[in-house]
Amino acid sequence: xxxxxxxxxxxxxxxxxxxxxxxxxxxxxxxxxxxxxxxxxxxxxxxxxxxxxxxxxxxxxxxxxxxxxxxxxxxxxxxxxxxxxxxxxxxxxxxxxxxxxxxxxxxxxxxxxx
Amino acid sequence: xxxxxxxxxxxxxxxxxxxxxxxxxxxxxxxxxxxxxxxxxxxxxxxxxxxxxxxxxxxxxxxxxxxxxxxxxxxxxxxxxxxxxxxxxxxxxxxxxxxxxxxxxxxxxxxxxxxxxxxxxxxxxxxxxxxxxxxxxxxxxxxxxxxxxxxxxxxxxxxxxxxxxxxxxxxxxxxxxxxxxxxxxxxxxxxxxxxxxxxxxxxxxxxxxxxxxxxxxxxxxxxxxxxxxxxxxxxxxxxxxxxxxxxxxxxxxxxxxxxxxxxxxxxxxxxxxxxxxxxxxxxxxxxxxxxxxxxxxxxxxxxxxxxxx
Numbered sequence: 001x002x003x004x005x006x007x008x009x010x011x012x013x014x015x016x017x018x019x020x021x022x023x024x025x026x027x028x029x030x031x032x033x034x035x036x037x038x039x040x041x042x043x044x045x046x047x048x049x050x051x052x053x054x055x056x057x058x059x060x061x062x063x064x065x066x067x068x069x070x071x072x073x074x075x076x077x078x079x080x081x082x083x084x085x086x087x088x089x090x091x092x093x094x095x096x097x098x099x100x101x102x103x104x105x106x107x108x109x110x111x112x113x114x
Numbered sequence: 115x116x117x118x119x120x121x122x123x124x125x126x127x128x129x130x131x132x133x134x135x136x137x138x139x140x141x142x143x144x145x146x147x148x149x150x151x152x153x154x155x156x157x158x159x160x161x162x163x164x165x166x167x168x169x170x171x172x173x174x175x176x177x178x179x180x181x182x183x184x185x186x187x188x189x190x191x192x193x194x195x196x197x198x199x200x201x202x203x204x205x206x207x208x209x210x211x212x213x214x215x216x217x218x219x220x221x222x223x224x225x226x227x228x229x230x231x232x233x234x235x236x237x238x239x240x241x242x243x244x245x246x247x248x249x250x251x252x253x254x255x256x257x258x259x260x261x262x263x264x265x266x267x268x269x270x271x272x273x274x275x276x277x278x279x280x281x282x283x284x285x286x287x288x289x290x291x292x293x294x295x296x297x298x299x300x301x302x303x304x305x306x307x308x309x310x311x312x313x314x315x316x317x318x319x320x321x322x323x324x325x326x327x328x329x330x331x332x333x334x335x336x337x338x339x340x341x342x343x344x345x346x347x348x349x350x351x352x353x354x355x356x357x358x359x360x361x362x363x364x365x366x367x368x369x370x371x372x373x374x375x376x377x378x379x380x381x382x383x384x385x386x387x388x389x390x391x392x393x394x395x396x397x398x399x400x401x402x403x404x405x406x407x408x409x410x411x412x413x414x415x416x417x418x419x420x421x422x423x
Binding site for chain 1: 234235237238239240241242254255256258260261262264277289292293333351354355356357358360361362381382384385386389
């Protein structure tokens with residue numbers, strides 16, 4: 001049984017690669033090899049909506065689409081996790097922060113000299 | 115309770131508010147043993163808070179008894195004061211309450227906010243990362259060379275595809291070992307009080323400096339731990355190369371440099387330290403530093419709990 005997190009990723013991948021809004025039933029068909037119940041698909045979609053990654057329209061049945069494209073999602077992620085907007089403490093363990101061009105040159109010289 | 119106890123605590127608090135952190139910040143020995151230095155920083159922070167609140171409390175409660183436990187018990191059981199309670203006693207008691215509430219409150223708030231932010235980051239990440247070739251690591255499709263980890267109950271170690279493209283296997287192993295060291299030793303907990311107190315006491319010049327120093331020491335400590343788990347004669351240079359590649363490559367527009375970019379000097383210190391390692395701290399110096407840290411905590415505790423001399 002796949003974890004909810006993994007299902008969320010799979011559903012999100014489907015929504016991102018779809019050409020337009022998709023209904024839950026269509027999603028389940030697309031994931032037929034996993035043998036998911038419709039309620040499971042709905043659970044996953046609800047969770048994704050609560051996290052703000054998915055929105056639905058008012059059609060019947062409801063159709064779902066990602067709130068942002070995959071690229072926008074990645075950009076937002078980088079901004080939040082590593083940017084000034086993010087909490088410095090939360091991303092504490094970034095391997096190394098970026099430095100400006102002068103500092104980068106200086107670092108490379110250090111390495112060549114050493 | 116003699117005013118000497120309150121005065122001694124106030125002097126200690128003043129020393130810990132500026133001269134001691136300033137000295138520790140400028141000292142050269144911490145880079146020789148980051149872990150011992152981190153312990154010392156925790157002691158400075160804890161003893162500082164303890165002595166300033168203690169000084170106010172001891173003075174404020176003086177009319178109720180000869181020692182802090184005795185006076186506190188008298189107040190709690192509703193005993194009348196032995197001596198006249200003046201205005202300054204009430205003022206210091208109020209200040210002690212406000213300061214204690216602020217320090218603890220900010221620490222708690224900071225912890226809550228960080229936990230929430232981390233959960234959000236994990237949610238954002240979980241949708242797009244996939245398992246990486248390195249054990250325990252996840253791969254994030256992004257051109258900028260970055261690596262980071264999200265600490266907490268379900269820790270997450272992330273490498274960007276840009277990082278994987280930029281570095282060779284040995285360098286990547288060094289990066290992962292460094293991040294794993296952060297997670298295994300819970301470095302975020304060392305930082306938490308300093309983040310919180312910088313927010314709580316922006317007027318205290320030492321708070322920002324202490325935070326920066328602890329941040330650098332945590333990185334150096336993670337470098338040290340990473341080196342231990344790596345093999346090969348050139349592992350110091352491998353890690354240094356990885357640091358330089360990641361720092362230089364991240365300057366592009368793809369990644370907001372943000373507050374982390376001010377760490378330029380700290381990055382250089384790490385690289386210098388890897389290429390020309392300082393001799394490790396001798397045993398006696400380690401013992402001396404750790405004993406000082408313990409003493410720093412014992413002095414205000416003893417002043418608070420023992421009956422006035």
